Amino acid sequence: MSALRNYLNKIKPAFEKDGKLHAFRSIFEGFETFLYVPNTTAKSGANIHDAIDSKRIMSIVVIALMPAMLFGMYNVGYQNYLAAGTLSEAGFFSIFFYGFLAVLPKILVSYIVGLGIEFAWAQWKGEEIQEGYLVSGIIIPLIVPVNCPLWILALACAFAVIFAKEIFGGTGMNIFNVALVARAFLFFSYPQKMSGDTVWVASDKIFGLGNDLNTVDTFTQATPLGQIGAGATPDASVCDMITGFIPGSIGETSIIAIALGAIILLWTGIASWKTMLSVFVGGVVMGLIFQATGQTPIPFYEHLILGGFAFGAVFMATDPVTSARTETGKYFYGFIIGALAIIIRVMNPGYPEGMMLAILFMNMFAPLIDYCVVQRNISKRAKRLTSK
16 A cells, blocks of 8 residues: 555646646545545644544445445346246356346446536536545435436436535535435436336346346336335235345345445444434334324335335435434434325325435425524523523
8 A cells, every 4th residue: 555655645746736737636636535534634723533534434335335236236137037037047146247237337327427527526616526426426326227227317417416416515515415316306307217117127138148028028017116006915025025136226125235234334323323213213103103094005014124215214314414413303304204205105106105205305404403403402501591
């Protein structure tokens, strides 16, 4: 590593002011601070210093997403071979590498488009490259169907970065979760590519791997939530829902993989357990209410393990930028998200997945929740002072 550090120090003057490559200063600084923690500290004002910076935080979140991403790749291949009836003839590596080849282009498009815009924006403004898209860039491909066209995904990434992030001032200033804005753009602009029975299972051969399902005219494959929305009973077992061997968005199907990511986030202190737990509590309470009134055809606990509920609770509701920041506010914020997601699912059969809208809706009200909590604390302290 010392050789790399010495090499960076050697070429750094070329990227500084008046250097031959000064036009790419922001890009160089972005890669340098990604590889090494900056050795500069604030010289004035009140500052809190920690051993971990925002890039390291984002890197840990990316690591926490790895189990969901890797399982999602395997499940993409699994669903293709299962739909073609050739699952028994396929080996583990054939299934995984088919899914890998199907998902990798989406990850590359997400990062190339998103980071490309961030690099250009930072250079244009003469600022450092912000690191928030490190997480959004991998979440976006994981919350879309495998058959989502790459050009549509590129449009969504560009829209999300520009209108949900940079226009608000960049990382730490955005009101809405960037990845969810990308998904909302896809859902409302190209609904036929984000729902239905033909978008969840990869249907083309890739470098000789997998099966061509386009020749099967009657081939369709609905998600369990899609089957519920159509008034049918889901044919997936609870075991399948937990392990993740069901059709769905690439990274949202496996509760086990998502739970591994949750453990990493909670163990490192990156995510708030209060927000995460409250989302599930809100889902349980509302699920029990609908189950008791006979308005949902599935048990309350199945709502927690279907669709994007668990993924949203672990990786998006806990976003420190767009969620509530007061400790008490986190309970209210998470609970309402969980309850609202189930309400949308049950009350609107045309939109069986409610997690996206629930989180985006509560992103708007997170500042209000924090304001009310702070004002309540101020009032309580004022009363204690006057009573003495």
